[in-house]
Amino acid sequence: MRERYLADSIATASPAKLLVMLFDRLVLDLTRGEQALLDGDREEARVNLLHAQDIVLELQSSLKPDAWDGAADLAAIYAFVMKELVNANVKSDAVKTRQCRELMEPLRDTWREAALATASTGS
Numbered sequence: 001m002r003e004r005y006l007a008d009s010i011a012t013a014s015p016a017k018l019l020v021m022l023f024d025r026l027v028l029d030l031t032r033g034e035q036a037l038l039d040g041d042r043e044e045a046r047v048n049l050l051h052a053q054d055i056v057l058e059l060q061s062s063l064k065p066d067a068w069d070g071a072a073d074l075a076a077i078y079a080f081v082m083k084e085l086v087n088a089n090v091k092s093d094a095v096k097t098r099q100c101r102e103l104m105e106p107l108r109d110t111w112r113e114a115a116l117a118t119a120s121t122g123s
Contacts, residue, residue: 002088013118014115014118016114016115016118016119017039017115018110018118019111019115020111020115022055022059022110023104023108023111023112024055024108025051025055026052026055026059026104026108027101027104027105027108029048029049029051029055030049030052030097030098030100030101030104031101032048033045033048033049033052033097034042034094034098034101036048037088037092037093037094038053038094038099042092043093045097046089049088049097051077052085052100053085053086053089054108056081056082056085057082058080059078060075060078060079060082063078069074071096072095076116077103077107079105081104084096084099084100085097
């Protein structure tokens, strides 16, 4: 039932809601990865950081660079975070993981606000 609910939620979500869902999961993965590194659980950290990398890759590939003026800057942020996540994973670096989370949380919050504004205007 839970899997069906999640699949239905994703299938019926607006593009803005999907973006927020990706960012929510990214921040969750980074939080879990950081905690796993602090706890010395290398395998759990690896799983979470790899999933975070997959999400950043999806964000990068779905970004339309010609859609708006800030897209190039956002692409640069995604590229930076991807590089840092790879390094954090290879070096088991909780600080880099935390820094990535701290960079992505305000982006998530901004996209959430934009999605809510879009939903409330009916656009």
